[in-house]
Amino acid sequence: MEQSETAAGTVAAAPVVRQLDFTVNFKAMANANGNLILPEHPQAQLQSKLLALAQSRLVHAPAKSPSPPRMAAQTKLPPRKMVMPPKSPQRELPQMARQEKSPVIAPRLAHPVKPAPLPKPPLQPLLKTESPKTRERGNLEQGDGTPKKQKLCNCKNSRCLKLYCECFATGVYCDGCNCTNCYNKIEHEADRKESIDMILERNPNAFRPKIASSPHGPADRGAEHKKGCNCKKSGCLKRYCECFQANIVCSDKCKCMDCKNFEGSEERKAHFHQYSANSMAFIQQTANAAINGAIGTPSKKSRNQQIVFGVESNKQPNQLPQSHKETDPPRSPLSVHPSKPDAATLGLSKSSYRSPLSGILQLQHVNDFCTLLVEVSAEAARSLSEEREMMNNSTDLNAAEIPVVSSDEKEDRNQQNAMESCVNQDNRDRTLLCVSDDCGVQDGRPLSPGTLALMCDERDMIFMAANAPSTTTESNTRMNVMSVSTHGLSPLYVEQERLVLMRFRSFLNKLITCGSIEETKIEQAAD
DNA sequence: GAGTTTGAAACT
DNA sequence: CAGTTTCAAACTC
Structure with a gap:
């Protein structure tokens, strides 16, 4: 079980x-x-x-x-x-x-x-x-x-x-x-x-996955077929073969005849060249372009690296088709443009996916953003030390005249400061994210940071409902922060973490918004 | 799109 | 457990 x-x-x-x-x-x-x-x-x-x-x-x-x-x-x-x-x-x-x-x-x-x-x-x-x-x-x-x-x-x-x-x-x-x-x-x-x-x-195992990851499996797979195939005529190089279909080499569990689906097989290599644009590889490429490639790095290296999703790079079926690798001009992994001739001649899916974020987010943006997070963290340190200093001074003067600030109120104030900090740096984010002119706008109007946050949070709620029903990012971030603060970590660290997380959420908000807008544009253009 | 091939599942 | 049949996907034309 x-x-x-x-x-x-x-x-x-x-x-x-x-x-x-x-x-x-x-x-x-x-x-x-x-x-x-x-x-x-x-x-x-x-x-x-x-x-x-x-x-x-x-x-x-x-x-x-x-x-x-x-x-x-x-x-x-x-x-x-x-x-x-x-x-x-x-x-x-x-x-x-x-x-x-x-x-x-x-x-x-x-x-x-x-x-x-x-x-x-x-x-x-x-x-x-x-x-x-x-x-x-x-x-x-x-x-x-x-x-x-x-x-x-x-x-x-x-x-x-x-x-x-x-x-x-x-x-x-x-x-x-x-x-x-x-x-x-x-x-x-x-x-x-x-x-x-x-x-x-x-068969009690009938519904169990036929392919299981295995640390002792084939070196290039990390997975193996639990039962093994029984192919006779396909040489285990067609999708009739369950192993081939699962993108794994045949193992000793297989009872296949004339197997060519083993590591180092020339036929296997040749097969993958011949079927360089088989649908599995292409869909793999497409999916990874959308996921890994969300951060565009138009270098050749990254293009070759995009087909990595728990498999090693020498896993031929999941690599980019050879023809693509050798003949296509370098381009961002996000730019998975339709390749009509290949698709037609090589049996590809007739359409391909292009990330809405293509051209928006580049690696440099991420680097800049990381720098920004460091700045935010330092800013939190400064803000907190100033606040403490003011508190100390005030306490020294006359503690009775100072309204008691409850922890909740203080939290709210920190939150507000953080939000203001976010808003103040909104333009920097736009510089980072909005390469295209109309990023952050909808129907010709710019989206306020609040709207952006709502858009993000709405999606969060939609998704998180299925996973953690009572979860919202903001409240739980705070909960987590409070939880941490009560467990002995310094308030400075807590404040830094909170600000950094909020900045990151803001960043993601904008990223999602930009992607959504671009996607809408693409869809409208397609219509 | 129809027909063929293939191998897993189901059956004997 | 081995042989046969059934089945649907993969493949070819």
Whole structure:
């Protein structure tokens, strides 16, 4: 049982797990008490924020069709009754015999608590410009730790209640699929449950991720196929092969014949050259351009480094297509421009993603911002020492004439000072962030810092609601600060931290706003 | 888009 | 457990 939980925490696991992985960064920002905990690296913070934004949008994206909450399987345990006669009656006896047995289901199914209902599509939030054809096939995916777009199945005969169905196999309801006679829906929950039980009876690991990270796995993967493939004709170099599809080399667990999917295989290398622009690599590139590449560094080095998401750089399938690497002019990783010829000839997704932040945020901006944070910190030190000095002087003169400042009031005053400090430096931020003319404006009007903060906080609330229901960044930052201050850290440190965090939030607010505006512009231009 | 190939899942 | 069938995705034309 704990195996499945462990597997859920691995990076290169099933699609469901990948989806969860995307939240890890952001979840890491809030501890169990909901206190804000910022990761160390600014870029990591930016990524988390951007991911949170993407997630929040998807959560609120209108469903294509009315559909039941996807996770209802976890939310209720329907009374076990035979609604649908099983195809194989002989399997019913053992199944009925284990009624009380807690089923081992895929990570997504196994949670006993009721999760927030999730719409189905949102597994690949950053890939929003896919072509309808691509979506129909639903095959945008990666074989590594990056999120994978939920496939849309086309099942006809399995009623989507067998592992043939990818939706069912990954523990999600069908929604928007092209399947017929689908029972993988909430209204057929009883049947679905029966089928799950039946499959688990046969194979308790059936719903577990097939790919598990392993410290002892292939050197270039850190992951291995739990069961191994059984390929005969594909040489394990086509997506028929589960290992290949998962972007891992075959292991000794495989029973494949004529395997060419091993480390150092010439065929494998040649294959990746030939299929240099396979969809996995391209989507990988696209996703990473949106995430890692949010900070544009138009150097060749960074361009080569952008395809790193828990895998090493020699992982060919996830690298940029060779043709791209050698023929394309250097450009920002954010500038994933449509590459029509490649896409057409090499079987790529017909569209590509270009970050709305492209051209807005450069590495130098981040560097400048870090410098700014240092200044803010120093400013906090000065402000606090001056305040103390004034307090001391006043106390010496006549303590009785000085209105008693409660800790709350003092906190408010510090907060106000900090906010004023933020506002005063707003122009500097605009200089940092708003390369394009109309950044920070909406409908021709500039957005006030308050509006920007609200925009940010609104998204925070939307996203955090699913993760830490009672969390708001501001209040919890303060809570955290207060908590820290009561545990012996110096007030100076607390004040510095608070100001720095507030500055950073302000920075993120503007970054998000700029991205949103740019995105709107791009969408309008596309229309 | 239709037909073929492929290998996992299901079944015997 | 091995062989066969079923199935849906991947692939080809």
